[in-house]
Amino acid sequence: MAKTIRFNAFQMNSVGHQSPGLWTHARDRSHRYTDPAHWTELAQLLEAGLFDAVFLADVLGVYDVYRGSLDAALEHGVQVPLNDPLALVPIMAQATTHLGFGVTCALTYEHPYTFARRISTLDHLTGGRIGWNIVTGYLDSAARNLGLSQQLGHDERYDLADEYLDVVYKLWEKSWDDDAVVNDKARGIYADPARVHPINHAGRHYQVPGIHLCEPSPQRTPLLYQAGTSPRGTRFAARHAEATFVSGPSKTVVKRYADDLRAAVRQSGRDGDALLIYAQALVITGATEEEARAKHTSYLRHVNIEAALVLLSGWTGVDFSRYPLDATIDYIDSPAGRSALASFSQADPDRTWTVREAAEYIGLGGRGPVLVGDARQVADQLESWLDETGIDGFNLAFAVAHDSMADVVAHIVPELQRRGRYRTRYEEGSLRHKVFGQGPRLPADHAGRLVSIAPAADALAAA
Incomplete structure (x- = not known):
C-alpha cells in the first residue's frame, strides 16, 4: 500500500525566511508578520488543508558573516527583524482545533528548568498540539549577545544537548505521577505531595534539584523534531527524534540522509521505520501548468x-x-x-x-527542490520524491505569503486525496495521535520514558 504523504508548513516570525527577496513581490504579505490576523489566517488555511503542523523556524542571532556586517541582512530583510515563534502558538491554537505547532528553540541558550515550564504551558493551552524542533544553534552572533565569545564547538553542543534532554525528560516524565493531581475540594488538597518528586539532577552542565513547576500536560513531552544530519547530529536524532527535517537539492542526497537516519535509529534499539522524515520543498502551482510557470517566472525576478x-x-x-x-x-x-x-x-x-x-x-525555497506545475504534475513529483527516497512527507517552504500555501491547499491536497495519498480527516487527540495514530505519551522504549530520578543523597554525591 502506498504511503500517505504528509505536509508541514515551514514558516518564520519574520518578514523574510527561505526565499530571500520575495517579500518585495506585490502579492506577498510577509510584512504583516506583526499582525495576529496574519497568523490566524495562515493557521486556518493550513488546518483546512489537513497539514500536520506549522513548523516555526527561529535563530537567536543575525546573519553578519557576509562582509563582516549585519547591514545587508537588515537592508534585505534576511531573517531580521525576527520575533519570538512561541508567542504565535496560543494565537494560532485559539483559531484552530487540530493543527499542530512545531516550534524551534535553541537549547544552548536557555536553561532547561524554565524551558520545560514554557513548553508544558503551551501543551496545556493547545490541548496537546505542541512539538519542539530541537536545535543547538549555529550563529556566533547569538553566542556573543548571550555573553559568550563564540558558540560551543559542534560536537560539544550536542554533548550539552544530551544532558539538556535528560533534564527536561525528568521534569516532564518523572516529576509528577499520573495521579498526583487529586483536586479534592472537600479535603482541600489539590496535589498529593507524596506523588510529586524532585528530580535531583546533578550533571556536568546543569544542577536541577527541584520539581517541575507544571502538572502533567496532555503529552507531557512535546512531539520531538530534530534537523541535524552530521554524524553527531544523526546519533543525537537516533536517541531523541520522533520526526526529522532534512534538506537537499536531489533525491540522491535526501535518500542518503533518510537511510542514514533510519539506520542510526535501528542501531539505537528503536524502530527506524517509525521515524518520520520530512524533506524541505517549495511547490509552485496553479489551475494550469501555464499559470504555475508564469508564477515561477515572476518569483524568479524577485530573488535577491x-x-x-x-x-x-x-x-x-x-x-x-x-x-x-x-x-x-x-x-x-x-x-x-x-x-x-x-x-x-x-x-x-x-x-x-x-x-x-x-x-x-x-533563492527560492532554500536548499530543497522547487516543484512547478499543475496539480497532476506536482503530485507526480511529490510521489516520486517520497517513493524513491523513503521520506514520509514535506516541510513546505513558501515563495509568497500566503499564496504559496493557499495554492497547495486548493490544488495539490485534493489531487493527492483523489490518488489516496493524503489524509481526508484528522485523527482526534494530541499531535502525537494525529501524526502517529497513537499517544499522547512518548513510546515506552524512548529515552525520555527510560530516564530515572536519583535519590537526593546520590545526586549530592555525584555533584
Missing part, C-alpha cells in the same frame, strides 16, 4: 542574489562576498565552504556549481 549570499554565508560561516559570483566550488578553499556546498555537487556530480548558481538555487 546578495540576500541569498547573506543566508549562505550565515549557514556556512564563509563570507561569500570575498568570492566572484563565477567562482566554482573548486576555487573556494575553506573547509566550511566545501562542506556547505557539498550537497550541490552531490546532486549532480558532473556539474560544477558557481557561487551565483548556488545563490540562485537557494
